[in-house]
Amino acid sequence: MRAKSFTDMACSIAGALEMVGDRWGFLLMRDLMLGLSRYDEFKASMDIPAQTLASRLRHFESTGLATRRRYQERPPRDEYRLTDKGRDFWVVLTALREWGDRWRMHGVEGPPVEIIDSSTGRKLQLALVEPRSGARVPAARVAVRAGPGADERMLRRLGAGNGPSRPKRR
């Protein structure tokens, strides 16, 4: 499927990418998140090659992103549902969608999907918050530091150039 494993990179981003697999994996996660569960649904949703779809679903099952359930014996048919770990991936899909929307990577008509507060109908946005209070933290106060798992390469990255770009307030 690919030449290089990203699992031994001491980087959670690389580890997460290894788990999703590739770009088809992201779209399949999107569809699972929206409640699609069966082969026919995935194939109607994306022009994904049948073998790619089958291999991604197997990969998701083996890495604990989704569970498989046989819903019909003759002929055998399975359906897939996200696990807690899989559902927790919503934040990645939301971030990709927000960025894609903001920089107009959707079609000319506008955003295909919106995430709203059901009590007000207003669109929501991802932001870095203080976990206890739930309050957004101003961009000027956001900083990056090495964690306990930082290897030599990560320390070098963190010390490189002019230092990390700060997240900008949108």
Added chain:
Amino acid sequence: MRAKSFTDMACSIAGALEMVGDRWGFLLMRDLMLGLSRYDEFKASMDIPAQTLASRLRHFESTGLATRRRYQERPPRDEYRLTDKGRDFWVVLTALREWGDRWRMHGVEGPPVEIIDSSTGRKLQLALVEPRSGARVPAARVAVRAGPGADERMLRRLGAGNGPSRPKRR
């Protein structure tokens, strides 16, 4: 580089993935975000094949994620910096890192990088907030709806199965 274009899918996630390219593209965005800018720095950071690195940098330049500047003429050497659009990608990398950390896709030592509030030293977290107030919105109030750019496939996805999984409060 790949068989299928994701640009005509009427999906901001697919559009964003097309722009990043592949998994190496994500790691390169990570390094650019941390301030790395030159070939030697990228090669020291990742075991990325030279041709892959060159093609991803060209792709980032042509899609407006990064700008190129010649800093040396003999021999010719270029450096790369993120544009505003590129820097805005921090939210995607942060989401991947958070998910990777939470499900222990880093090494055994713990998270390699932490995002903190520099005034308190406490770790921050992504959450869906009301853009004006900056207050986190409870998961039970978060809803997904079709936007103006939803095509037939998106409407079918949104109507599928038991409906979308709600983001869970972490």
